[in-house]
Amino acid sequence: MREKTGHFKVFLRLLKYAKPHAKSMAAAFFLLGLATLGEVIGPILIKIFIDDHVAPRNFDWQRIGLLAAGFLFIQFANSVILYLQSLKFQTIALKIIQQLRIDVFAKVQALGMKFFDRTPTGAIVSRVTNDTEAIKEMFVSVLAVFIQSAFLLIGIFIAMFSLDFVLALYCLLFLPLIFLIIHFYRKFSSKFYQEQRERLSQLNAKLNESLQGMGIIQIFRQEKRMRREFDAINEKHFDAGMRTVKVNGLLLRPAVDLVYILAVIILLTYFGITSWSESVEVGVIFAFVNYINRFFEPVNQVMEQLSFFQQSIVSAARVFRLLDEKEMSPEQHPEGKAVIERGEIEFRNVSFSYDGKKDVLKNISFTVRPGETVAIVGQTGSGKSSIINLFMRFYEFDRGEILIDGRSIKSYGKEELRKKIGLVLQDPFMYYGSIKYNIRLNNPEISDGEIVEAAKFVQAHPFIEKLPGGYDHVVSERGSTLSTGQRQLITFARAIAANPKILILDEATSNIDTETEEAIQTALEKMRKGRTTIAIAHRLSTIQNADLILVLHKGEIVERGTHPELLAKKGLYYKMYLLQNGLTEKMDELLVQGER
Structure with missing residues (x-):
């Protein structure tokens, strides 16, 4: 019962996405109603032709011509109407999925880093792509078939009751059998589709991991191990798929066809028994056989669409779990139009834990005055990057306070923080696009001239000029065709072009050769002037001129000084x-x- 309620809530939530398209949906359903009416009227015209003209040999060609013309017109009109309603539903479905994907993508952008720490990238990609694609079938075909089948069944029963009330009552007895089949199908298929979707997410996660770490896999000869792991997940996905196929094969067409055969037997038996005591019109027999066939045709269509319905509901539930995710990025509480002017940074007794149990930072306190450079050094795992993560508002700190210009960091809007803080990480990230695009990052305030000046400032201009197309050279995904040092220089240019008030360097020169480092140190000296800088350093030679050096050990500042x-x-x-x-x-x- 709880599962049914959950599925119903998911279905209602999906329907809310159709609300902005209510008029288009109404038009599509109206066309569907017209098509259904045509389906019901067709057999009645044939019944009239048989009983009024063929059986009594009354060949009134004018009336027969009108019947034929009416029948052909209905068939032609039905074809046109079905095309138009299909086009309507397809358009609505694509618009709904488009909006759903935008909502999911926007949600992912707003999630906190803790969510990404515990969720594989491939699983997120699967929600945004595969799951939303499965939901599309709900609006493309499932709803249309369900509504059309309901209209058609109602119309067929009205027509059947008008022809023979008693026999129509007998036919109603088959409805409980059909509902029972639907009940069992939904019960079993829901579990199997859920497992199938989970396995598909795991496949995507493993594939994403393999592609990102292809170099490491090949260097350490891990191809066989990765194939085994991928094959194991793929085998589980196959098993879940086979269970679904077996349920579909048993409860969809075969079970309904069996009920259909029973219905035909009962129908023919009824007419056979009736014919002993009274005459039976051939047209009525034809119409009833035709209606029985048409009755089970929408039932079969509904059963076949149930497969897509279950996939859509399971996929929608996974998407909505992502949309309902509570692990958001830390909230800001802007106080008016708070602006970072001087760039003074202060940490007051800041403590932080990733898991809520073990502190990785303990009572961190220091001040960086405007224009000063504070360097943070320490062994791996001492908490250096955690300080940057908190300052960049990737994570929410547990205790203490972080201030900028004497205000809580939480009192500034996110846009103000991101605009006034420049960040250069150890692992430089490049987007697919031109060198110019990677430096500007869609900031309209940065001109082409400023991009060139920033590149010259960090000694990146000489190698960029040598690339095919220069600043218009297209960078491959993650900048794989550029050296690590070249990518790092471009991220330096990116930070300088934005002209931030505060500069954060997270081991930014660790991947640059000694010769390039000497050139960039000169640029950094110029860049730090007038800017507050926090630099995490592995090479102590790069921070000897810092105004203050903090030494971290096991999450605590154990030494400080020049x-x-x-x-x-x-x-x-x-x-x-x-x-x-x-x-x-x-x-x-x-x-x-x-x-x-």
Whole structure:
């Protein structure tokens, strides 16, 4: 019962997407009604022809001609009407799916990073593409067939009752059998379609993972393992599909055909028994046999469409679960038109946990004054990137406060934050499109001249000019045809072109060779002037000129100071410096002293 209620709610929610197209839907259903009327009238015209003209040998050619003309007109009109109503339903369905996909895509854009941490990319892609495509069948054919079949069944029963009331009552007895078949079909197919959709999501996730990590797969000779894993998921998808096929094969056409045969037997038996005591009109027999056939034709159509209906409902439920996802990106509560003017950053006793159990940041406090550069260093897993994630509002912090210009970071609108903060990550992301597009990122305020100036500023101009088409050179997906260093330089140009007030560098020079790094350090010095900068660094040589260096260890700031000050303390920073500069003998001496 709960499953039925759930499916009904999903169905009603789907119908809400049809509300903006109510007039078009009404027109489509009107055309459907006309087509159904034509289906019902056709056998009556033939019955009149047989009983009034063929049986009594009354060949009134004028009336026969009118009957023939009427019959042909109905058939022709039906063809035109069916085409028009099909076109209407197709158009409505495509518009509904278009809107549904936009809603899903917009929802995905607004979800928090925690959602993406626990959800495979392929599963999300499957919701936006495969599931919405399955829903389309609901509006393209399922609803039309259901409504048309309902109209047709009502019309057929009206016609049957007008011909023979008793026999029509007998025919009504088959309805419970048909509803029973529908009940069992929905009960079993729902489970199998749900499993099939889940397996398809897993297939997409595995495929996406394989394509993104193809280099690693080939280098470490993981092709066979990936094939085995893909084959295992594919086998489960096949098994779910076979269970669906078996249910369809048993409960769709065969079961209904069996009921149809019983109906024909009863019909012919009735007329046979009736003919012993009274005459039976041949036209009535023809009409009834025709109506019985037409009665089961929409029933078969409904049963066949039930397969698409179940797929649509299961897919819609998956899509709506995504639309109802609560893990949104952190909310902002803008106070008027709060504007970032100076760019001062302050962390006050900020603590954070990804899983709600173990803190990855503990009581983090520091201040970055306007125009200053604060560098954050530490071992892998010490919490460096988590600080950036919180500042960029990718995650909501649990305790403490983050301030910009003395205001809570939550008091600024998202657009203001994104506009005034420039971010360069360790892994540079490139979009499919031109070099110019990747630097501008659809920001109309950035002119072509400013794009070139930004590229020159970060030493990217020389290699861009050598590319076919220069700044109009089309970058492949994720910039795979460019070197990592080239992609990084383009992301530097992207950040500079936006002219941010605050600059965030997350190990931005880690993938750049030493020669390029020297050139870019000069550019960074110029870029930092007048901007507040937070730089996460792996190479200590890149942050020696920072105004303040924070040393993180297990989520806590254990040391702070300038480069010379931290070296003088001979603490964790000093040991990191010795290791990176190859001073192993000095390091061994320190370790011996530590053991003593």
